[in-house]
Amino acid sequence: MANRYLTVGEVARRAGVPISTLHFYERKGLIASERNAANHRIYRRQILRRVAVIKVAQSVGIPLAEIAEALGAPPPGKALDQEEWARVSAVWHDDLTERIELLTALRDKMAKCIGCGCLSVKNCPLFNEDDHLAADGPGARLL
Template sequence: MQNIPAMLSVGEVARRSGVAVSTLHFYEAKGLISAERSGGNQRRFRRGVLRRVAVIKVAQRTGIPLGEIKAALDMLPADRPVSGEDWRRMSAAWRDDLDHRIAQLTALRDQLGSCIGCGCLSMEDCPLRNPADRLGKDASGARLIAQDS
């Protein structure tokens, strides 16, 4: 029978998770994961950190901000790995945000061809999106996209 270590070094976590050591240090500094210190002051991680790192990576790929990931992980006990039920709860909470961002991106994609496609490329006086530069009279900046969503 193979001897499975109770604690993993930062290098072992990096190798097994596919995340750079510097990224693990960053996650630790941000409070997303935690390590204990050995007698020689080396980081040692509980095996459950591998599941936490997997959750962080998947959530980041979907565009969830690190602050929201941390808030979700903070709701879980630190002494056990993330369970399937934990993941279902977290992902359900993030689903509405993802659906909203998908809708915003779809609307933006659908507007690109009709607006810039006219060929005028005018930021001040687009007859479709900003006739007579009415937006410029109110304030500066790109506000129209946020108003449409």
């Protein structure tokens, strides 16, 4: 039974993250540990797959809060199975597609601003696209 568990150092080494990262993930509710007789953190082997998923999600820019929400509460003895991974990755795929479209649109709008520097609330697409603030009346609208 003892070899079914990993110490925090073993998980850190095998997952390629610092121990402090595992503690951080635990504080954020992303992973859960158990305690041995000496009250040291121990992890089931399945934690390695969960940490790998967290790292992949972070590497594509998904915030930790969204990762935690997608993964749900971490039952200590349960690995992320194929069905759960399919569900989570589908949600992240849609989220990433939305972000890419938003950033692409922002990049295209910003193309007009590069080298301009006018910061015009009348003409700049980043500050006031199509002068939509004019519909709110005269004077400062963004303060």
